[in-house]
Amino acid sequence: MDILTLNSKEKLGCKMCDKCCIYRGDIRLIPLNVCKISKFLGLSINDFLNKYTDRLENNKLEIVLKTVGKLKQCILYDEKNKKCKIHAVKPMQCVMFPLVPENLKRDYFYNSEQCKLEEFKEIKVKEWLNGNNNIYSKNKKICMEWIEFLEYVQPKIENISNEKLEEFYKILFENYNLNKLNLKMQMRKNMKQVKQEVIKK
Ligand code: SF4
Ligand code: SF4
Numbered sequence: 001m002d003i004l005t006l007n008s009k010e011k012l013g014c015k016m017c018d019k020c021c022i023y024r025g026d027i028r029l030i031p032l033n034v035c036k037i038s039k040f041l042g043l044s045i046n047d048f049l050n051k052y053t054d055r056l057e058n059n060k061l062e063i064v065l066k067t068v069g070k071l072k073q074c075i076l077y078d079e080k081n082k083k084c085k086i087h088a089v090k091p092m093q094c095v096m097f098p099l100v101p102e103n104l105k106r107d108y109f110y111n112s113e114q115c116k117l118e119e120f121k122e123i124k125v126k127e128w129l130n131g132n133n134n135i136y137s138k139n140k141k142i143c144m145e146w147i148e149f150l151e152y153v154q155p156k157i158e159n160i161s162n163e164k165l166e167e168f169y170k171i172l173f174e175n176y177n178l179n180k181l182n183l184k185m186q187m188r189k190n191m192k193q194v195k196q197e198v199i200k201k
Contacts, residue, residue: 003102004109006126012098012111013120020097020114021077021084027065027093029053030146031190032139034063035176035183036089037076045174052076061150061157061168065091088133092143095135099125105144142184149191156198168194 004010029037038048049063052075056062066075076085084090098115102108109125129136157165171190176183 001110004099004111004125006107006124006129008125009122010111010125010128011116011118011120011122012125012128013115013117015115015117016082017115018073018077018082020094021074022071024074025054025064025067025072027074027091029063029065029091030143031173031176031187032142032183033089033091034173035178035187037086039178040086040089045176045178049173055169060154061165061172063173090135092135092139096129099128104140104147107140142187145188145191149195153195153198168197 002008034045034048034053037052038045041048043051052066053063054066056064067073068075073079074084076090077083078085084094096109098112099109100112102110126136157168160168171194175190176186180186
């Protein structure tokens with residue numbers, strides 16, 4: 001399988017077939033996604049979390065989008081109009097598809113080839129990734145910070161109490177003022193708070 005960089009040229013396109021929105025249950029949200037999607041749907045963070053997300057098991061401090069039906073379709077897929085209900089603010093995994101990160105830190109990817117067609121034009125990987133409101137370049141740094149935060153914190157919280165875990169979830173995913181502009185800054189503050197709590201333990 002060829003490793004692609006941001007400047008690689010690849011046949012990439014989308015024929016809106018919905019394949020990447022079924023058999024899911026693995027679309028992870030970082031707290032910034034939670035804020036942006038809640039705002040986009042006009043919901044409070046709590047309502048969004050309750051209605052649209054599930055937590056990963058084993059104290060992972062991670063949440064995923066719920067799925068519906070036998071096909072495990074993403075809950076945010078609009079079956080009638082065959083499109084994503086949150087296209088403008090969709091999570092990083094969905095922005096990349098059909099590309100899959102091989103090493104996000106170094107911007108290495110591979111093409112899952114799930115929807116490759118001869119008719120697709122060759123374009124640069126970075127054009128594909130930034131085609132949707134520049135979500136990739138705008139959010140890559142905060143995604144990396146989230147991954148590094150999880151890598152640091154997860155091994156240290158394997159045996160914490162449910163109460164403490166609940167407290168961490170609330171700080172990380174609910175402690176936001178959606179009316180304030182700098183959501184990334186609020187997310188960084190929340191990660192720092194949890195990290196300090198974990199160090200204190
Ligand atoms: S990215 Fe590929 S799998 Fe997903 S909807 Fe488009 S064509 Fe289908
Ligand atoms: S968020 Fe949108 S693009 Fe991503 S899996 Fe759900 S419906 Fe598909």
